Structures are given as C-alpha cells and as structure tokens.
Amino acid sequence: MQSNFDQASCAIELKHMTKAFGDFKANNDINLKIKKGQIHALLGENGAGKSTMMNVLSGLYQPTSGDVFVNGEKVAMTSSKDANNLGIGMVHQHFMLVDDFTVIENIVLGAEPTKAAGILNLKQARQKIMDLSEKYHLEIDPDAKVRDISVGMQQRVEILKLLYRDANILIFDEPTAVLTPSEITELMAIMKEMVQEGKSIILITHKLDEIKEVADECTVIRRGQIIGSVLVKNSSEQQLADMMVGREVSFKTDKTKSKPGEAVLKIENLSVKDSQKVERVKNLSFNVRAGEVLGIAGVDGNGQSELVQAISGLEKSSSGSITLDNQNITNLKVRKVTEAGLGHIPEDRQRFGLILPMTVSENIALQSYYCKPDSAHGVLKYNYMNEHARHLIEQFDIRTSSEKSETGALSGGNQQKVIIAREVERNPKLLIAANPTRGLDVGAIEYIHKRLVDQRDKGNGVLLVSFSLDEILNVSDRILVMHNGENMGIVEASRTSEQELGLMMAGTPLDKIKKSKRKVADK
Amino acid sequence: MSKNWKSRLSIPLISILAGFVLGAIIMLCLGYDPIMTYEALFTGAWGDPNSIGETLRQATPLILTGLGFSVATSAGFFNIGGAGQYLVGWLSSIWFVLSFPSLPGVVLITGAIAAGAIAGGIWSGIAGVLRAYLKTNEVITTIMLNYIALYLSNWIVKSFLANGDADYSKSIPQSASLRSPFLMELTNNSTFHYGLFIAIVIAIIMAFVMKKTTVGYEIRSIGLNSDASKYAGMSTKKVIILAMTLSGLLAGIGGAVDGIGNYQNILVLASTPSVGFDGLAVALLAYGNPIGIVFASLLFASLKIGGLNIPVVSNTPSEIVDIVIALIIFFVGASYLFEYISKKMKTNKSKGGKA
Numbered sequence: 001m002q003s004n005f006d007q008a009s010c011a012i013e014l015k016h017m018t019k020a021f022g023d024f025k026a027n028n029d030i031n032l033k034i035k036k037g038q039i040h041a042l043l044g045e046n047g048a049g050k051s052t053m054m055n056v057l058s059g060l061y062q063p064t065s066g067d068v069f070v071n072g073e074k075v076a077m078t079s080s081k082d083a084n085n086l087g088i089g090m091v092h093q094h095f096m097l098v099d100d101f102t103v104i105e106n107i108v109l110g111a112e113p114t115k116a117a118g119i120l121n122l123k124q125a126r127q128k129i130m131d132l133s134e135k136y137h138l139e140i141d142p143d144a145k146v147r148d149i150s151v152g153m154q155q156r157v158e159i160l161k162l163l164y165r166d167a168n169i170l171i172f173d174e175p176t177a178v179l180t181p182s183e184i185t186e187l188m189a190i191m192k193e194m195v196q197e198g199k200s201i202i203l204i205t206h207k208l209d210e211i212k213e214v215a216d217e218c219t220v221i222r223r224g225q226i227i228g229s230v231l232v233k234n235s236s237e238q239q240l241a242d243m244m245v246g247r248e249v250s251f252k253t254d255k256t257k258s259k260p261g262e263a264v265l266k267i268e269n270l271s272v273k274d275s276q277k278v279e280r281v282k283n284l285s286f287n288v289r290a291g292e293v294l295g296i297a298g299v300d301g302n303g304q305s306e307l308v309q310a311i312s313g314l315e316k317s318s319s320g321s322i323t324l325d326n327q328n329i330t331n332l333k334v335r336k337v338t339e340a341g342l343g344h345i346p347e348d349r350q351r352f353g354l355i356l357p358m359t360v361s362e363n364i365a366l367q368s369y370y371c372k373p374d375s376a377h378g379v380l381k382y383n384y385m386n387e388h389a390r391h392l393i394e395q396f397d398i399r400t401s402s403e404k405s406e407t408g409a410l411s412g413g414n415q416q417k418v419i420i421a422r423e424v425e426r427n428p429k430l431l432i433a434a435n436p437t438r439g440l441d442v443g444a445i446e447y448i449h450k451r452l453v454d455q456r457d458k459g460n461g462v463l464l465v466s467f468s469l470d471e472i473l474n475v476s477d478r479i480l481v482m483h484n485g486e487n488m489g490i491v492e493a494s495r496t497s498e499q500e501l502g503l504m505m506a507g508t509p510l511d512k513i514k515k516s517k518r519k520v521a522d523k
Numbered sequence: 524m525s526k527n528w529k530s531r532l533s534i535p536l537i538s539i540l541a542g543f544v545l546g547a548i549i550m551l552c553l554g555y556d557p558i559m560t561y562e563a564l565f566t567g568a569w570g571d572p573n574s575i576g577e578t579l580r581q582a583t584p585l586i587l588t589g590l591g592f593s594v595a596t597s598a599g600f601f602n603i604g605g606a607g608q609y610l611v612g613w614l615s616s617i618w619f620v621l622s623f624p625s626l627p628g629v630v631l632i633t634g635a636i637a638a639g640a641i642a643g644g645i646w647s648g649i650a651g652v653l654r655a656y657l658k659t660n661e662v663i664t665t666i667m668l669n670y671i672a673l674y675l676s677n678w679i680v681k682s683f684l685a686n687g688d689a690d691y692s693k694s695i696p697q698s699a700s701l702r703s704p705f706l707m708e709l710t711n712n713s714t715f716h717y718g719l720f721i722a723i724v725i726a727i728i729m730a731f732v733m734k735k736t737t738v739g740y741e742i743r744s745i746g747l748n749s750d751a752s753k754y755a756g757m758s759t760k761k762v763i764i765l766a767m768t769l770s771g772l773l774a775g776i777g778g779a780v781d782g783i784g785n786y787q788n789i790l791v792l793a794s795t796p797s798v799g800f801d802g803l804a805v806a807l808l809a810y811g812n813p814i815g816i817v818f819a820s821l822l823f824a825s826l827k828i829g830g831l832n833i834p835v836v837s838n839t840p841s842e843i844v845d846i847v848i849a850l851i852i853f854f855v856g857a858s859y860l861f862e863y864i865s866k867k868m869k870t871n872k873s874k875g876g877k878a
Contacts, residue, residue: 338756379737
C-alpha cells in the first residue's frame with residue numbers, strides 16, 4: 001500500500017517510459033515523479049529529450065513503452081484534449097494566440113460557454129476570468145486585442161487559458177526566454193503563488209538562477225536519459241551545471257596548437273536589436289585571429305544568432321563596429337560582406353544554406369554565380385559549373401549520384417558538405433559555422449570538425465557558434481561564452497572546464513568565478 | 524532528369540484527356556453526339572487555311588500573357604493582373620501609332636511594341652514595388668490594377684482616340700499593321716499576322732533567360748527559397764520588382780501585338796480582356812515551361828476557334844466547348860492540388876520523424 005500512497009502524492013509519475021522514433025530513442029526508460037504542490041525543474045541541453053517528454057505528458061505523443069500516471073491513476077492519453085481533461089496544460093514557448101481576438105476571446109477559445117442555440121455567453125466567462133486574474137495576480141486587459149498587448153501579458157493570457165480550463169498541472173516551456181527582467185520576477189512570484197494554491201508546475205529551463213529561485217526539485221536529462229533528480233535547496237548552481245553538461249567520452253579532433261596571427265575579425269561594442277526592437281546583443285567586443293578557432297558557447301537564444309546575422313550583414317546593428325580583414329563591414333549588404341572575405345555555414349542548412357529543389361551544381365554556385373567563371377555577361381556557364389561541381393564532389397566526398405541531382409535528395413550530412421564545399425573553397429578570411437553538426441551522425445561530425453580545423457591551419461579565422469559544449473571544447477582554441485547578449489568572458493579551451501563554462505553559460509561572468517576561486521585559495 | 528520530364532508532361536496530358544472524356548460524357552447525358560462535336564471542333568480549328576490562320580492568331584497573345592504569368596510564378600508571385608497589363612499594352616501601342624501616324628512602318632511597329640512593353644511593365648512593376656517595400660499582397664493589387672486599367676483605357680479611348688462619340692478609336696494606318704497581304708493570301712483572308720513569330724521568338728528567349736542567365740537563376744532561387752537567396756546575398760527586393768516588371772512587360776507586348784496585328788484599333792470594353800486570365804490557365808497547363816506555353820496556347824486557341832464551328836455543323840451548343848475548356852483547367856488545377864497535398868504529407872511525415 002505504500003506505493004499507492006506514493007503515487008497519490010504525485011501529480012505525475014512516469015515509469016520506465018520510452019519514446020522511440022524508429023531506432024532513435026528520444027526518451028529512454030524515464031522514471032520521474034512530479035510531487036503535488038511543487039515546482040519541478042527540468043534541465044537539459046538542446047535535444048536532450050525534454051520536449052519529447054512534455055509532448056508525451058500533453059498527449060501529443062504516445063509512449064513506445066512504459067506507463068504514465070496522473071494523480072495516481074494510470075492513464076493513456078491520445079490527444080491534447082485527454083491531457084486537458086486530466087488537468088494538464090502547457091504554456092508553450094511560442095504562444096498559441098489569435099492576434100486579432102481580444103484577450104477574453106483567446107482565453108475561452110475552444111471552450112466557449114454558450115447559451116441555447118450556440119450563442120456565446122462571454123459574460124459568464126468574463127466573471128470567471130476576472131476572478132482568476134485577481135486570485136493569481138495575473139493582470140490583464142480583457143478587451144484589448146492580443147496584437148496590442150505586451151509579451152508579458154500575452155504569457156499571462158496563456159496561463160489564464162489553462163487556469164480557465166481548471167488545469168492543476170502546468171508545464172512551462174522556457175517561459176522566461178521572451179521576458180524582460182522585471183517580467184521574469186513577476187512570473188516567478190506568480191508561479192510560487194500557484195503552487196501555494198495547490199497547483200503543480202513543471203518548469204523547463206536552461207537558466208540555473210531561475211531554478212535556484214523557484215524550484216523545489218530539479219531533474220537533469222541528457223541524451224534522452226535521466227541523469228538524476230536533486231533537491232534544489234541542497235545543491236549549488238555548480239552541481240547543477242555539472243550534471244547538465246556531463247562528462248562524456250567523445251571524438252577528439254586531432255589538432256596541433258594554434259598559431260594565431262593578426263585579428264581577422266574585430267567586433268567593438270556591438271549591439272543588435274531584433275525585429276521587436278529587443279536588444280539581443282549587448283555591447284559585445286571580441287576578436288577572432290587568423291589561425292584560430294574561436295568558439296561561442298551559450299544556451300540557445302542568448303544572442304548568438306543575432307550576432308552571426310549582424311556580422312554577415314543579414315541584420316543591422318544598432319551601434320558598434322565590425323571589421324573584417326581590416327575593412328569596416330558594419331551594416332554592409334550581405335554580398336559585400338561575402339566579397340570582403342566571409343564564409344558562412346548557416347544554422348539551418350535546409351532553410352538558409354541550400355535551395356533544395358535545385359541541383360547540386362546550382363547550389364555550389366550560389367555564392368559565385370554572378371561572377372566569372374560561373375557566368376559571363378549575365379549568362380551562366382553550365383559546363384564550367386558542372387565540371388567545378390564534379391571536382392568539389394570528389395574533393396569533399398559528397399555522396400550524390402550526379403552533380404545534376406536535386407540537392408533535396410541528398411542525406412543531411414551530404415547536404416552540409418555541399419555548403420562546406422561552397423564556403424571553404426573560396427578560402428574565406430573568416431568562416432562562420434553556426435551549429436554545423438546539428439542532427440548529423442558521428443562520421444559526418446568528425447569530418448566537419450576536421451574541415452574547420454583545416455581552415456584554421458590555412459591561416460584563416462574560424463568562428464564556431466554551437467550549443468554543444470562537446471563540440472565547442474573539441475574544436476575551439478579560445479571560447480567566448482554569451483549569456484543574455486553579453487560577453488561572460490573568454491577562456492583558453494585547454495585551460496577551462498565544463499564546470500566553468502556551465503557557470504558562465506548560466507550567467508556568472510568569468511571575473512566573478514575567478515574572484516570566488518581566489519577567495520577559496522586565500523582561505 | 525528525363526524521368527522528371529515525362530512526369531511533367533504526363534500531368535497536363537492526362538488533364539486534357541480527362542477534360543475531353545468528361546466533356547463527352549456530359550454531351551451523351553444531354554443527348555448530343557460527342558464524336559460529331561469533337562470533329563466539328565477539330566475542323567473548325569484546323570480544317571482549312573483560314574481556320575488555321577484564325578487559330579494561330581488567337582494563340583499569339585495567349586503565348587505572351589502566359590509567359591508573363593509564368594515569370595512571376597517562378598519568383599513565387601501570383602500575378603493575376605495579366606488582363607490589365609495586356610490592356611495598357613494594347614492601349615499604349617495604338618496611342619503611339621495614332622500619335623505619330625506618318626513615321627515609317629518599321630519605326631511605328633517597333634515603337635508600338637516598345638510602348639506596350641513599357642506600359643505593361645510599369646503597370647505590374649507598381650505591384651512589384653508595393654510587394655517589395657510594403658509587403659502588399661500582389662494578388663489584391665494586380666486585381667485592382669486590372670480595374671484601373673479598364674476604366675482608364677475606356678476613358679482615354681473615348682476622350683482622345685475616338686472619332687466623335689464612337690466607342691472605339693480610329694484605325695491605325697496600314698504601315699503600322701502586323702498583318703500582311705502575303706499572310707492573308709496564305710491563309711485565305713484570315714486575320715493571321717506576324718505577331719505569332721514575335722511571340723515564339725520571345726518564348727525561346729524566355730526559355731533561355733530563365734534557364735541560362737543569372738537573372739533567371741536569381742528569379743528561380745527566390746521563388747524556391749527566398750531565405751537561402753537572401754543568405755547568398757541576393758537582393759530579394761530587386762528581384763521581386765524585376766520579375767513582376769518582366770511579367771507585365773510580356774503581357775504588355777501581348778496587348779501591343781494583338782492591338783496592331785488583330786484589332787488595328789482599340790475599343791471601349793465592358794470587362795477586362797479574357798486573354799489575361801486565359802494566359803494564367805495556359806501557363807498552369809504548361810507548368811510554366813516557355814515552350815510548353817506555346818503548345819498550350821495553341822490548344823486553347825483551337826478550342827476557342829474550333830468551338831465557333833460547333834453550332835454551325837451540329838446541334839451542340841457552343842457552351843459545351845466552354846465546359847470542356849473549364850474541365851481541362853479544373854483537372855490541371857486539381858492535379859496541382861493533388862501534388863501539393865502529397866508534398867505536404869511527405870514533409871509533415873519527415874518533420875514528425877525528426878522531432
């Protein structure tokens with residue numbers, strides 16, 4: 001009977017839950033207990049399997065094997081409606097709101113109260129919503145259109161949507177990623193209030209300080225498996241960072257010590273705003289020298305994409321300067337930046353790097369089609385383009401039946417090789433690689449890492465942006481950590497540790513870490 | 524490549540066949556003789572030199588409006604304003620000739636075609652600029668520009684180009700016409716004119732431009748993946764405006780050629796010319812392939828001209844031909860829908876697998 005009691009005190013329990021996609025196990029033998037009336041944090045790197053687990057809990061995926069218990073009862077959810085009926089609701093990272101509807105209309109959407117003959121009864125709904133809003137201090141403007149309210153209020157609307165449906169178990173997926181610091185403080189208070197009212201919360205996050213502040217328990221996931229669960233009050237941020245990053249055996253890329261020369265890329269006091277006018281890169285300064293790989297580590301969404309876009313000319317910077325090979329390239333057009341000596345392996349190869357319905361040879365010409373020898377007087381030289389493509393296919397070992405094959409027919413690794421062949425072959429002064437191995441198998445990863453180091457050995461600079469610490473540590477000579485758009489410090493790859501990087505990724509600047517170390521040493 | 528070619532050819536052919544078969548079934552249900560009707564259709568379009576001449580003349584503007592539509596489609600835009608662009612092209616060509624009637628013939632013809640091209644280009648270029656800088660939906664702007672073209676043209680014809688109260692303009696001098704005694708003699712006094720050869724040459728040029736030039740490469744790239752094109756340093760704004768302008772320019776030439784070849788004047792119209800919309804259907808049937816557009820235009824022209832013969836030699840009403848044309852377009856559209864659905868299903872599947 002003991003176990004029954006245990007289950008009843010759990011809002012959610014997963015027992016030996018496995019979710020596989022083909023041969024790939026996104027969740028492997030997960031055992032997890034979420035206690036009632038607590039905030040349970042879920043910590044893990046990108047692709048660790050957190051989203052899959054939450055999709056199982058919200059009824060979108062069915063587990064391949066294992067059981068799910070909600071409030072002590074074994075359940076089999078086949079749709080998000082089932083999850084709804086069980087009182088489980090999710091606040092998505094990307095809000096699911098109708099811009100042109102009012103706040104109230106959005107909250108009742110899908111569960112509209114009606115009078116006879118299907119006529120909306122918003123009056124009754126309004127009363128319930130305003131009561132909930134007051135009870136949990138979720139301040140809203142009920143008649144404003146969603147497109148006109150702040151991001152913070154949109155999130156409160158999402159939360160009210162769940163409370164309106166009487167959800168007792170709330171899943172927050174990276175809720176603070178889009179919020180300002182004061183909105184974050186507010187949200188933390190609201191979450192604490194909700195658990196006091198008996199709700200249970202699962203908080204998915206990368207941010208250790210938030211976990212320390214609100215969570216009772218924290219479970220760490222890595223590569224689809226649970227590494228462990230700890231009581232937050234008994235563990236330090238250091239310990240949590242250790243658990244998240246882990247120490248795993250990995251391929252070490254063979255490389256000699258770097259012989260850095262002059263700076264090829266100089267970033268000075270750079271700030272970049274995104275389309276919503278939110279500052280995503282804040283007063284950032286650093287150099288990439290010839291003959292070195294500078295890795296940029298950091299959790300997704302801390303300004304790395306905006307930095308890369310500003311360097312490559314895709315996004316305008318709001319202040320500061322960018323110098324490439326002694327030319328000022330600040331806010332130049334993409335093509336001018338490319339011509340100044342930039343190679344770019346973009347983060348989403350299928351969306352930004354390739355035109356999939358075009359042939360391999362047309363994709364290889366994507367950066368050079370407008371100049372000789374790919375074309376002359378505006379006419380493409382297909383004979384040359386195809387011959388050149390055949391040459392690169394051999395040199396870069398691209399597996400394709402012909403240079404005239406559709407690029408979309410190639411495997412992911414070979415698609416990436418097409419981009420690398422195109423970018424590396426021009427021998428750019430600076431090569432930016434943004435998550436170049438995401439989603440690729442071990443063989444392709446090793447190959448790509450080797451190409452990046454080759455580029456360094458040729459005396460060019462390489463800027464590697466990656467969410468994978470393994471990759472950063474393996475390939476980089478120096479590592480810059482970005483957090484919230486700011487530079488947390490630059491360390492030598494050979495003289496740092498995962499712990500140190502983990503702390504910096506969570507927002508502790510390098511000098512602060514050094515100071516506390518010194519204090520320990522002094523004692 | 525060759526496999527791709529076959530499948531590309533098979534869909535329009537199946538659509539055409541399906542249109543004819545279903546048309547025959549409808550005729551049988553209504554008590555008309557499909558074999559006799561189709562025979563009348565064929566002889567009406569290709570049975571004698573005069574019919575052939577009329578069919579070729581009918582195909583001429585269709586080729587050009589079809590090419591125009593397909594250029595915009597390659598860049599990812601739905602230029603539904605072919606009718607308006609054709610009309611401003613027609614108007615400008617006639618206006619040019621009537622303004623300088625004493626110039627030598629060669630100058631008049633070249634000038635008239637150039638005037639039509641420029642007018643058509645500007646007309647759709649407006650939609651292109653709005654799209655590039657303000658993200659205005661080109662479907663809405665081109666439809667509205669069609670109406671503006673219609674009423675503007677009617678007003679200009681009545682106010683400046685007509686004799687007295689007539690609702691058509693003065694006729695152009697013989698020297699500016701694309702017709703020739705030689706072609707008339709050859710086709711037994713049909714309205715066939717040199718415009719067809721201009722249209723075919725332009726189709727060949729467009730096939731070259733789209734496949735072999737850097738401009739065509741940019742247009743195709745942006746149509747297929749505008750994000751990657753931006754990353755590769757292409758100016759999407761420039762290419763959008765260029766593709767839309769080129770699209771209207773071709774439709775404008777269609778209007779000019781029809782104006783100085785077929786009509787020899789310009790009329791006050793009750794509605795936007797159907798040639799613009801037929802060009803859209805032609806381009807869809809041909810998958811945007813310029814040479815395919817030539818053949819698709821010939822098919823559409825045959826149905827139109829041949830259809831005139833049906834009520835003459837049989838008791839089938841000519842509306843049946845319109846039904847067959849509509850059915851063919853319907854099946855072409857349905858095959859696109861079918862392809863779209865199967866593609867969507869494929870990508871959804873692969874996304875679901877990776878997640």
